[in-house]
Amino acid sequence: MFRNTLKSHIISKNIDIQRCKHTAKLDAIREKLREGPSFADFVSEDRPKNWDDYQGKLKRQKGEAERLRLPPWLKTTIPTGSKFSELKEQLRSLKLSTVCEEARCPNIGECWSGGKNGTSTATIMLMGDTCTRGCMFCSVKTSRAPPPLDAHEPRNTAHAINQWGLGYIVLTSVDRDDLPDGGSSHFAETVREIKRQNKEILVECLVPDFRGNRECIETIANCGLDVFAHNVETVERLTPFVRDPRAGYKQTMKVLQTAKEINPDLITKSSIMLGLGETDEQIEQTMKDLRNAGVDCVTLGQYMQPTKKHLKVFEYVTPAKFKHWEIRGNELGFLYTASGPLVRSSYRAGEFFISSLLRDRKAKSQ
Numbered sequence: 043m044f045r046n047t048l049k050s051h052i053i054s055k056n057i058d059i060q061r062c063k064h065t066a067k068l069d070a071i072r073e074k075l076r077e078g079p080s081f082a083d084f085v086s087e088d089r090p091k092n093w094d095d096y097q098g099k100l101k102r103q104k105g106e107a108e109r110l111r112l113p114p115w116l117k118t119t120i121p122t123g124s125k126f127s128e129l130k131e132q133l134r135s136l137k138l139s140t141v142c143e144e145a146r147c148p149n150i151g152e153c154w155s156g157g158k159n160g161t162s163t164a165t166i167m168l169m170g171d172t173c174t175r176g177c178m179f180c181s182v183k184t185s186r187a188p189p190p191l192d193a194h195e196p197r198n199t200a201h202a203i204n205q206w207g208l209g210y211i212v213l214t215s216v217d218r219d220d221l222p223d224g225g226s227s228h229f230a231e232t233v234r235e236i237k238r239q240n241k242e243i244l245v246e247c248l249v250p251d252f253r254g255n256r257e258c259i260e261t262i263a264n265c266g267l268d269v270f271a272h273n274v275e276t277v278e279r280l281t282p283f284v285r286d287p288r289a290g291y292k293q294t295m296k297v298l299q300t301a302k303e304i305n306p307d308l309i310t311k312s313s314i315m316l317g318l319g320e321t322d323e324q325i326e327q328t329m330k331d332l333r334n335a336g337v338d339c340v341t342l343g344q345y346m347q348p349t350k351k352h353l354k355v356f357e358y359v360t361p362a363k364f365k366h367w368e369i370r371g372n373e374l375g376f377l378y379t380a381s382g383p384l385v386r387s388s389y390r391a392g393e394f395f396i397s398s399l400l401r402d403r404k405a406k407s408q
Contacts, residue, residue, distance in 0.1 A: 101357040165212040173216035175286035181348035196232040204239045214248035226258035230265035244268045263304040270301040271311040277324035295335045302336035313387040315345040319356040339378040343385035
């Protein structure tokens, strides 16, 4: 009995010693966490703007399978705030989709919460959240037979936009190759409904290619919109690997050119993703091709891999290089060039510039 008691005492003492050691380790870890960087340090807006001394790896070599680590200039704030929550709730109640969410845009926090000027913006995605195409850079759901269109969507969209009190709105959509007109009439009806409820609002339409169908392009170009946007996405050499086979480089250029021919007063716009393996010469040529197609505004931004199933980032382009392309775009004659790591097709600063340009035009025409 004495032996059993002694054995129990020794076991109990050993457990207490182990527990003390474990607690000491936890305390040490907690202390390190307290002294180390906080989560906010990784997403803070107060980041240095000069990254010339960054030593991290920015480019994969051919054959390398490992993904690149995200450089510090691409780390953004976590979306929070009352405006963000209100906008999200309203979109859900009206059964509206946004490209901000579906494409996992890194600027969603800034746009939805209002940014520095306090005005919330969102890019509404029409015709559902399921696309008939499967581009290798895009995280939007795909299906050969998406759900039917919501007949109430044009009015619901216009109602929501009118409630937000915005001066500029961007509409985009999934590709709907399952529809005879690609959804162009639905898109156009939404624009007309928005203008009916608020004739002062400026509307940008970031549209699919409608397989190059001139009638569909004409439906959009003459529906009352202010900016016709269609993205080339990447350089010609990479197009077959990046975009769905039904989306062609030359077809994109033709769509943009056709829209301008149909309605010369439209501002036309396109966007290029960098970091997919393109060369400087190919970027330059793409920008020249866009200018030759009559495109007025161009945006250039960093490609970000949305999921493991999508194309890996080949290179993280530096802010300095993006600045180079901004300067080059202005030299080529674009009315506006937005170029930066976090720049996307619908970019707040670009919308502000285009708004000013359009309002100046309207004032002069009166």
